[in-house]
Amino acid sequence: MLEWFSHIPRLEVAEPWWLLLLPFFALVARFKVWRERSGRAPAILFPALERLRDSGFEARSWLCHLPQWLRWAALVLSVLALAGPYLLVRQTEAESKGIDVMLALDISESMLQSDFGGKSRLDAAREVARSFVLRRSNDRIGLVVFRGKGYTQCPLTLDHEVLAMLLDHLSSGVIQEDGTAIGSAILIAVNRLKASESSHKVLLLVTDGENNAGEIGPATAAGIAARNGIRIYVIDAGFKVQERREPSGQSSTQSPKDEESLQGIARTTGGGYFRVEDPAAFDETIRAIDRLEKKRLAGPIMEHRSGLFFQLLQLALVLLFLEAVLSNTRLLRIP
DSSP states (O other), X not given: OHHHHHTSOEEEESOGGGGGHHHHHHHHHHHHHHHHHHTOSOOOOOTTHHHHHHTTOOXXXXXXXXXXXXXXXXXXXXXXXXXXXXXXXXXXHHHHHOOEEEEEEEOSGGGGOBOSTTOBHHHHHHHHHHHHHHHOTTSEEEEEEESSSEEEEEEEESOHHHHHHHHHTOOGGGOOOOSOXXXXXXXXXXXXXXXXXXXXXXXXXXXXXXXXXXXXXXXXHXXXXXXXXXXXXXXXXXXXXXXXXXXXXXXXXXXOOOHHHHHHHHHHHTOEEEEOSSTHHHHHHHHHHHHHXXXXXXXXXXXXXXXXXXXXXXXXXXXXHHHHHHHTTTTOOOO
């Protein structure tokens, strides 16, 4: 818990002595209000004042004080700017630079099967993958799609909007070869991650079947990934086994998944295996992987400072400009 609090951005000032002017300004403002209420402030009587009020020239009471409030607000913002405020963010080097993630998404025909509510496995996987991509702003993320063979749909990139668009338009028909080449997909993703200079490399493998195509087995590909320091998180999207009707009218269940092989991939690379029981559990699985990776982010703490001087000064100038406009137009004081 304390580690989590240490990563919350803090507001600090470089020249705190300037802030001593704020109590002084508060006393001056209080003294001015006291003089006005006690009738000791100098005033000039203006003839025919009632006639102007009857003509609709009198502003509401709170509007009369608006220019004065704007003036004081601009003065306070100027003092705060002189104090040199800045936001301080403490991050590990890995958190600051992000990690490299490849998504390997199974688009075989079985992923088109509808599970619960009419949503297909591929649709559920695309939606959750899209949410994952848009959440991790500092990470480079790429996409590999596979069926009977695999290919890189998107290399590692920080342009997450483009990657999300590719996920939205992804369909099973982009690859014609039947089958599920899990080993080939892993190898393609590993080759993309091998060229990365990041010390944190992760592969998210989403599939609902067993390897039955390709020239390399999942175990061999997982060994190559492990030697290159790449962790693989396997999401078994088979959901619950359902019955289907054969042409003869008899019912049969789907063939069981090769869970042992998928678990072996995760075990070999130091990643994790997740069996998704329904589409709603997809998002929670991705969030669990998110939490596991954040725990691995270690390294020297880096401090990032973002100065706020110019932002506060610009806001003070805007308030002064607004005060000048109002004081010389609708809120002009007579006298």
